[in-house]
Amino acid sequence: MVVADLKSIADCMIGSGYGKESVRIYDLIRKSxxxxxLYNLGxxxxxxxxxxxxxWDVLEAxxxxxLHAVKIAVKNLFYGERVLCDSVFSSSAKIAKSCFVEISRDAAITLFGFPENFAKSKKILSPEKMFRALDLYEAISDLWPEIEMIFSYDSLSAVKSQAVASVVKLGESTGSVQPDSSKTPSTGGVHPLTRYVIWICSMKFCWILFLLGKNTNLYKIK
Structure with a gap:
């Protein structure tokens, strides 16, 4: 009912020639x-x-x-905001798009920028801390289908670029770190070294696929 009311008001303002005013008010409130x-999520x-x-204790926290916030932000916050924009401004796809871009871009870049900044720091250069980088990498990778769908507009390419930059930097920063194979999980499960090896293999596999996509001569039918 609330969404329907917002849509009616927006349609009325746009129809009366006050579209810019309605968009400005909407963007200001929803962006805040x-x-x-996101701030409340830490x-x-x-x-x-x-x-x-x-x-390290502060950073690990x-x-x-x-890791907790990114799932909520992508699956609920940003997804819900895009649905809301599309619903309120269903009479104009252009306005719906511009609103979502304005509301979400800076916040999303901030969200996906944290892993890259962690990877740039020297905190990562130890085996026990390296596995936190793996957690960050896996979080973005697992959410990538949703990220790509929610931020599909060309004007939000910076958001996806930031997410990719974080993944790449995490891979670069941990590639030379040698994990301690003597450590075993205290509660069973997958050994950290196994996770590390799988991760490195996955990174190399993705890079090969990227190169394959760039060089069409590799798979031309002869």
Missing amino acids: IIDES VEKLTASQVQKME KIRSW
Whole structure:
């Protein structure tokens, strides 16, 4: 009912020649809600330098918080916001698109920028901390179908680029770290070294596929 009311008001304002005013008000309010929601989930804008200066206990807590937040942000917050924009401004796909872009872009870039900043810091250069990088990598990889769908507009390519940059940087930063094979999981499950090897293989596999996509001569029918 609330969405229907918003749509009726938006349609009325747009039809009366006050489309810009309705969009400006909508963007301002919804953007503040998205920003506040991410803040409440523990997401904040941090530079690589700030991450580097953090004590490991503090940083690890932020990583755990981010891992929890990113699922909610992608599956609920950003997805819900796109659905809301499409519903309220269903009479104009152009307006719906511009609203979602304005509301979500900066917040999403901040969200997906954290793993890259962690990877840029020297905190990652130890086996026990490397596995936190793997957790970050897996989180983005698992959510990639939703990320690609929600941020499908060309004007949101920066969001997807940031997510990809984080994955790539995590891979680059951990490639030379040698995990301690003597450590075994205290509660059973997959050995950390096994996860690491699978991850490295996956990264190489993705890179080969990328090169294959760039070089069409590799798979031309002769």
